[in-house]
Amino acid sequence: MLHQEIAAKGYRGHYQRVKMALASLRRGLPINTPREQPPSxxxxxxxxxxxxxxxxxxxxxxxxxxxxxxxxxxxxxxxxxxxxxxxxxxxxxxxxxx
Structure with a gap:
């Protein structure tokens, strides 16, 4: 739903990006905080x-x-x-x- 709304306003990103950003917000984490990937x-x-x-x-x-x-x-x-x-x-x- 949110992805459709912002896509209508010009957002070209993928649905998954929106989903991940919302998951971070729901956990109380800022969206722009880069998370370090664990080493392989x-x-x-x-x-x-x-x-x-x-x-x-x-x-x-x-x-x-x-x-x-x-x-x-x-x-x-x-x-x-x-x-x-x-x-x-x-x-x-x-x-x-x-």
Whole structure:
């Protein structure tokens, strides 16, 4: 209904845009507030496996927020960093520890 009214006044946007804007208003959120999309699993895996020096500031901040909120992911990150350090040092002795 609203979409039809504003389309009659010249709005060329899609019905779905109007629906999403109204959903935000109903929840008490401002329409113009951009919401950050969650990172894809592929991005997160890339951030975890990349050397910290090779990550950008934005990626580092996003990863830090994720690690603070997810203890399992934080543990995974720690293990990957330890494994990377072993590879860099060419020291497989820790792999033999049971």
């Amino acid at each position: 699993p592929r991005h997160v895996a890339g951030w975890i496996t990349a050397a910290p020096a090779r990550r950008g500031l934005h990626a580092t901040e996003q990863l830090q927020r994720l690690l603070e909120r997810c203890p399992e992911l934080n543990r995974t990150h720690d293990l990957v960093r330890q494994f990377t350090a072993m590879l860099d040092a060419r020291d497989a002795a820790q792999l033999l520890v049971v």
